[in-house]
Amino acid sequence: MNTDAVLAVPTDADRAPSTAPSPLLDPYHGPALRLPNRVAMAPMTRSRADDATGVPTAMMAEYYTQRAAAGLIVSEGIWPHRLGKGGPGVPGLTDAAQVEGWRRVTGAVHGAGGRIFAQLWHVGRVSHPDLLDGERPVAPSAVAVAHGVIHTAAGPKDYVRPRRMLPGEVVETIEAHAAAARNAVDAGFDGVEINAAYGYLPAQFLSDSANLRTDAYADRIRFVVDLVEAVAAAIGPGRTALRISPDNRLHDIVEADPARRYHRLAAALDRMGLAYLHVVQSGEYPALEDLRPRWRGMLVGSYDGPEPGDREQAERALRSGLADVYAFGRLFLANPDLPQRIATDAKLATPRASGLYGGGAEGYLDYPALTVG
Numbered sequence: 001m002n003t004d005a006v007l008a009v010p011t012d013a014d015r016a017p018s019t020a021p022s023p024l025l026d027p028y029h030g031p032a033l034r035l036p037n038r039v040a041m042a043p044m045t046r047s048r049a050d051d052a053t054g055v056p057t058a059m060m061a062e063y064y065t066q067r068a069a070a071g072l073i074v075s076e077g078i079w080p081h082r083l084g085k086g087g088p089g090v091p092g093l094t095d096a097a098q099v100e101g102w103r104r105v106t107g108a109v110h111g112a113g114g115r116i117f118a119q120l121w122h123v124g125r126v127s128h129p130d131l132l133d134g135e136r137p138v139a140p141s142a143v144a145v146a147h148g149v150i151h152t153a154a155g156p157k158d159y160v161r162p163r164r165m166l167p168g169e170v171v172e173t174i175e176a177h178a179a180a181a182r183n184a185v186d187a188g189f190d191g192v193e194i195n196a197a198y199g200y201l202p203a204q205f206l207s208d209s210a211n212l213r214t215d216a217y218a219d220r221i222r223f224v225v226d227l228v229e230a231v232a233a234a235i236g237p238g239r240t241a242l243r244i245s246p247d248n249r250l251h252d253i254v255e256a257d258p259a260r261r262y263h264r265l266a267a268a269l270d271r272m273g274l275a276y277l278h279v280v281q282s283g284e285y286p287a288l289e290d291l292r293p294r295w296r297g298m299l300v301g302s303y304d305g306p307e308p309g310d311r312e313q314a315e316r317a318l319r320s321g322l323a324d325v326y327a328f329g330r331l332f333l334a335n336p337d338l339p340q341r342i343a344t345d346a347k348l349a350t351p352r353a354s355g356l357y358g359g360g361a362e363g364y365l366d367y368p369a370l371t372v373g
């Protein structure tokens, strides 16, 4: 017996692959989607599109292709309407040039064996005239975000008071989402995820603090239900998904009774046969535990806290049935080959603060995959 070998402390480099199978590596076969594993890449804004046109750049195709081993990639937030843009370098899906740019991204991801949904992201009041060619941002009601600043090309600025959307504009905005969803499919995306999380336009309609309307949209779930129905009618329910973050307080959002509101929303959408519901657990309300029994389709889970969501948390959510698939944000950003690292129990890199939003390849394309061999 070689005692040296027995006593040697294993290093990360020579640690043997884990023998305990991870549920994250099991395939997922649902009615709408078939995924080779349950490690999704969460949507992350990286602000590298051409700012003047909203057209995706070649760098973006490379970034997503590096992460094509994900069971499912959810793209960064993309504006579906010219008034939906929330930052410099955020891409759009409203015209032919943007569609053409995205086609290069989806083609490269598919060529590498991946699947990619487009996240439709209308920010509503979380914008600024500097980002909207001088126009005032729109919102359910004329209530400004009071805390924090908005990042523009000229630096951080205070939020402005948004303009209340007229009833006709609400309808036009919903139609713009349906048109952007058609553009997404035309551009080769496998589907779209509507961003109703984190205090942006749909979450503003869901809230008590930003939605003071007295018309039909005073019913706080109405806008999101209309939006999902319009997108599902445009591209099919099996290509339509929704992301929510119940009880998340970002951007001054207050939801007085999240359980009641999200029960109603789940009941309204559950029978539609959507691709998936994506639930971000971040507030005091235990959204995943409470909504899982109310959602019979595919459920993607994410935890959002000060530390990046980790493997153990994700595996617990999958083993307990709280989620079918888990979406990693920061860890996927820093580990382009995250599923392989989970499979081999390899050390995980942590994201650097520089290069998160905007800039070039640094902090974007330079997170290496593990070299095999």
Ligand SMILES: Cc1cc2nc3c(=O)[nH]c(=O)nc-3n(C[C@H](O)[C@H](O)[C@H](O)COP(=O)(O)O)c2cc1C
Pocket: 042, 043, 044, 045, 046, 076, 077, 119, 121, 195, 197, 198, 243, 280, 302, 303, 304, 305, 307, 308, 309, 327, 328, 329, 330, 331, 356
């Ligand atoms: C750089 C960055 C950009 C993000 N952009 C978006 C976005 O465009 N849309 C969205 O729904 N969430 C966005 N998020 C939130 C993530 O999708 C995710 O919910 C959050 O980071 C928590 O997951 P994690 O702990 O795995 O990072 C972003 C997060 C980061 C770190």
